[in-house]
Amino acid sequence: MRDPENATVEVERPADFDDFWAAGLADCASYPLDPVLTEMPALSTDKVIVYDLRYTSFGGLRIAGWYTVPRDLPAPYPALVTIPGYISEPTIPKEWSELGYAALAVAPRGKLRSNSVFNPGYPGLLTHNIVDHNTYGYRGFYLDVVRAVDVLLDRPEVDNARIGLQGSSQGGGLGISTAALRPDAIACVAAGAPYLCGIMTAPTLTRSYPYEEINEYLRVHPKDVDRVRETVAYYDGLNFAPNVQAPTLLYLGLEDDVCPPETGFALHRVLTCETTLHTFPHCAHHAGLPGVMRIVEDFLAEHLKPGR
Amino acid sequence: MDFNSYWAAVDAELAAIPGRPVLDLVPSRMTDEATSYTVRLTSTGPYRVFGHLSIPTGDGPFPALLHTPRYGSVNHIPHPNDRSRYVVFGLMHRGQRLADEGFSAAYPGLLTMDIDHPASYIYRGIAADCLRAAEFLMGLTEVDPARVAVAGNDLAVLTAARRPGFSAVRVSELLFYRALEARLRSCLYPLEELNDHLRAGSSVETLERTLSYFDPVRHAPAVSGRTLLAVDNPDWAAQLVEALPAASVYRLTHLDGTDNDFLDAWLAEQSGVPPMSRFVVG
Numbered sequence: 001m002r003d004p005e006n007a008t009v010e011v012e013r014p015a016d017f018d019d020f021w022a023a024g025l026a027d028c029a030s031y032p033l034d035p036v037l038t039e040m041p042a043l044s045t046d047k048v049i050v051y052d053l054r055y056t057s058f059g060g061l062r063i064a065g066w067y068t069v070p071r072d073l074p075a076p077y078p079a080l081v082t083i084p085g086y087i088s089e090p091t092i093p094k095e096w097s098e099l100g101y102a103a104l105a106v107a108p109r110g111k112l113r114s115n116s117v118f119n120p121g122y123p124g125l126l127t128h129n130i131v132d133h134n135t136y137g138y139r140g141f142y143l144d145v146v147r148a149v150d151v152l153l154d155r156p157e158v159d160n161a162r163i164g165l166q167g168s169s170q171g172g173g174l175g176i177s178t179a180a181l182r183p184d185a186i187a188c189v190a191a192g193a194p195y196l197c198g199i200m201t202a203p204t205l206t207r208s209y210p211y212e213e214i215n216e217y218l219r220v221h222p223k224d225v226d227r228v229r230e231t232v233a234y235y236d237g238l239n240f241a242p243n244v245q246a247p248t249l250l251y252l253g254l255e256d257d258v259c260p261p262e263t264g265f266a267l268h269r270v271l272t273c274e275t276t277l278h279t280f281p282h283c284a285h286h287a288g289l290p291g292v293m294r295i296v297e298d299f300l301a302e303h304l305k306p307g308r
Numbered sequence: 309m310d311f312n313s314y315w316a317a318v319d320a321e322l323a324a325i326p327g328r329p330v331l332d333l334v335p336s337r338m339t340d341e342a343t344s345y346t347v348r349l350t351s352t353g354p355y356r357v358f359g360h361l362s363i364p365t366g367d368g369p370f371p372a373l374l375h376t377p378r379y380g381s382v383n384h385i386p387h388p389n390d391r392s393r394y395v396v397f398g399l400m401h402r403g404q405r406l407a408d409e410g411f412s413a414a415y416p417g418l419l420t421m422d423i424d425h426p427a428s429y430i431y432r433g434i435a436a437d438c439l440r441a442a443e444f445l446m447g448l449t450e451v452d453p454a455r456v457a458v459a460g461n462d463l464a465v466l467t468a469a470r471r472p473g474f475s476a477v478r479v480s481e482l483l484f485y486r487a488l489e490a491r492l493r494s495c496l497y498p499l500e501e502l503n504d505h506l507r508a509g510s511s512v513e514t515l516e517r518t519l520s521y522f523d524p525v526r527h528a529p530a531v532s533g534r535t536l537l538a539v540d541n542p543d544w545a546a547q548l549v550e551a552l553p554a555a556s557v558y559r560l561t562h563l564d565g566t567d568n569d570f571l572d573a574w575l576a577e578q579s580g581v582p583p584m585s586r587f588v589v590g
Contacts, residue, residue: 042508087382089415091497122382207388216336255565257586282563
């Protein structure tokens with residue numbers, strides 16, 4: 001029988017881990033952010049104004065997002081970056097702006113609205129150049145989310161002291177990496193069923209996608225296993241976790257076949273920030289949805305104080 | 309155009325266009341349990357759509373399972389558990405990833421693409437894609453024609469209604485059912501697309517007319533297989549349940565490990581294969 005809470009999930013932290021990501025951030029900073037917002041009246045409502053957003057990220061790629069703000073509440077607003085899952089396209093985050101947030105739903109490279117240059121498709125992102133941490137497909141993808149935070153920091157209507165991150169699955173995993181890479185800017189993180197934690201352990205615990213992509217890759221490239229391990233160590237949430245400073249909400253399904261709960265518990269163990277953990281028996285990758293969203297909303301409201 | 313004529317025209321278009329499937333082995337998905345292929349085949353338009361096909365190892369015929377596409381840019385590859393038990397075919401409809409040569413669907417946007425014009429509404433073509441997928445799957449010699457199931461949203465109901473031979477239909481995440489009422493409940497997508505479209509100048513009557521062709525309640529009487537509806541609120545789904553000749557309802561608990569196992573076990577029982585949980589216990 002599995003014992004997720006006490007299972008051993010270990011990832012070696014590369015000696016140059018921090019330098020590697022500092023170089024990525026420096027590359028981003030070498031390009032003007034150049035955010036362009038275009039109001040979308042047909043998508044806006046009497047409560048929320050919707051903008052199409054474009055900005056520049058790692059490697060000079062233009063990245064898309066949806067940006068929404070409350071129509072009638074006074075600025076400044078607390079703000080959220082909502083981070084998409086592996087198979088989902090970001091939806092327009094009107095529901096968050098109805099609650100009083102400026103919300104940015106980012107479409108990192110490879111998502112439909114940001115795939116004119118980089119398009120690994122589906123399946124594919126998880127194993128794209130997975131033998132080389134410098135060119136691994138997730139490198140720019142991770143940094144695109146960090147740059148979304150920079151967009152919010154650049155917005156005059158956003159209170160820079162009240163920026164949070166929200167997502168589940170891939171969105172949860174990248175919430176952790178983004179908070180680690182922008183510890184000065186992030187006030188809180190709500191991360192459900194976090195993906196990309198214990199990346200080499202997870203495929204041994206499940207046959208579900210996306211981790212099954214790694215099993216498939218190694219089935220035809222068995223000699224690459226060490227290079228794959230070396231690469232994903234740079235991207236593993238367990239290695240980002242010690243750098244997270246913001247209060248963090250984690251929620252896990254104890255029967256999650258997509259992101260095994262062992263990896264979520266391992267993340268919880270290595271986070272040194274203020275952490276709140278909710279676990280849901282008999283739940284799989286939904287990790288308590290839809291009911292858990294009330295917990296998420298309360299957590300974000302506690303730290304970001306919308307409506308003030 | 310009345311309901312029957314609308315769909316008869318789709319059938320006629322499909323009948324005039326050979327599917328011409330091309331199967332390619334997927335070495336990375338080859339296991340002791342199953343052999344996997346990518347499939348490209350022609351639907352109305354003509355348009356080449358895509359699917360993931362897997363055939364269990366051993367002496368067939370095997371029960372079969374068609375996954376109709378979800379609302380979104382991608383669909384999951386059939387799970388190894390399903391690949392080990394069923395001839396399983398997961399379709400990517402026109403515009404989804406891997407079926408996007410010439411047309412890439414927008415999200416948001418797909419649900420309302422040409423919705424003011426029933427004859428060119430995008431879901432007319434998407435429904436045709438599902439029907440073509442059903443024809444392809446049922447034509448495989450490895451398939452036991454007495455045990456063919458379809459799983460998905462309203463498209464599964466539509467497919468089972470318009471292609472005889474499905475012995476089991478598993479339905480979840482309804483999209484078109486009472487959509488014009490459901491759109492009023494929140495600003496969440498995809499149904500918010502209907503609200504966006506109305507704000508852009510369309511009318512409820514126009515949407516109602518087009519969506520009526522896709523209303524699962526209207527298709528339901530033609531479904532012959534046993535049907536399971538997985539829903540949040542059985543009262544909300546009552547119209548559909550009553551319209552289906554052999555339906556039962558599973559009220560989702562939102563303990564999705566439990567829900568997943570129940571839905572898997574129901575289909576396994578209908579298909580004569582063992583149930584399997586995706587959460588590996590030991």
